[in-house]
Amino acid sequence: MLERLIHSLEASPVMKRGEYNYFINPITDGVPLLEPALLREIGCAMVRNLDLNDVDKIVVCEAMGIHIGVAFSMMTDIPLVVVRKRPYGLPGEVAVHQATGYSKGELYLNGVAAGDRVVIIDDVCSTGGTLRALISAIGVTGAEIADICVVIGRGDADIGRPLKTLVKIEVSETQVRVVDTCL
Numbered sequence: 001m002l003e004r005l006i007h008s009l010e011a012s013p014v015m016k017r018g019e020y021n022y023f024i025n026p027i028t029d030g031v032p033l034l035e036p037a038l039l040r041e042i043g044c045a046m047v048r049n050l051d052l053n054d055v056d057k058i059v060v061c062e063a064m065g066i067h068i069g070v071a072f073s074m075m076t077d078i079p080l081v082v083v084r085k086r087p088y089g090l091p092g093e094v095a096v097h098q099a100t101g102y103s104k105g106e107l108y109l110n111g112v113a114a115g116d117r118v119v120i121i122d123d124v125c126s127t128g129g130t131l132r133a134l135i136s137a138i139g140v141t142g143a144e145i146a147d148i149c150v151v152i153g154r155g156d157a158d159i160g161r162p163l164k165t166l167v168k169i170e171v172s173e174t175q176v177r178v179v180d181t182c183l
């Protein structure tokens with residue numbers, strides 16, 4: 001289990017984005033290409049690890065949460081909400097600020113309301129800036145967060161809530177090392 005993910009991570013090139021050691025991987029970048037078997041492996045591991053009791057929406061962030069969210073949504077039959085990086089101006093849209101280790105911007109949440117029970121999933125958590133922004137946006141709607149899971153964790157970000165991680169990695173200037181898995 002997770003052999004494909006571990007293998008792809010250990011083969012990931014690392015580049016500099018400013019001072020940040022940015023690894024490049026099919027799951028986090030869609031580059032060089034995304035194998036269906038890898039997506040299935042991750043979808044199965046998430047289904048096994050997440051609390052899906054009475055969950056009625058999956059929340060992901062564009063861009064690199066989308067393919068994981070689609071796979072997970074098709075496996076669980078739970079609808080998918082994509083948090084976007086541009087506004088739609090619809091009634092009830094929630095805007096929050098997102099900061100990562102190498103970028104800043106705004107996120108816009110639509111489609112979640114008070115009374116919803118949601119899970120948040122994403123490709124990677126590094127500084128935790130994206131997950132903190134998503135948690136804060138969902139908090140504004142009054143919806144309940146049942147669980148949060150990322151495929152890859154790097155570092156020890158505090159997102160103020162429990163976070164499930166399929167694999168934990170360390171990233172140096174030249175390579176990615178897998179240091180733990182959820183299994």
Ligand SMILES: O=P(O)(O)OC[C@H]1O[C@H](OP(=O)(O)OP(=O)(O)O)[C@H](O)[C@@H]1O
Nearest residue numbers: 062063064100101125126127128129130
């Ligand atoms: O823990 P953090 O430091 O917030 O980093 C994690 C986020 O970084 C990436 O998103 P990014 O905003 O780079 O956009 P992308 O998904 O469009 O590549 C990734 O998809 C995560 O959402």
Ligand SMILES: Nc1nc2[nH]cnc2c(=O)[nH]1
Nearest residue numbers: 021022023028029124126
């Ligand atoms: N692809 C990729 N996405 C990230 N998001 C946050 N950190 C990283 C990283 O090192 N690589």
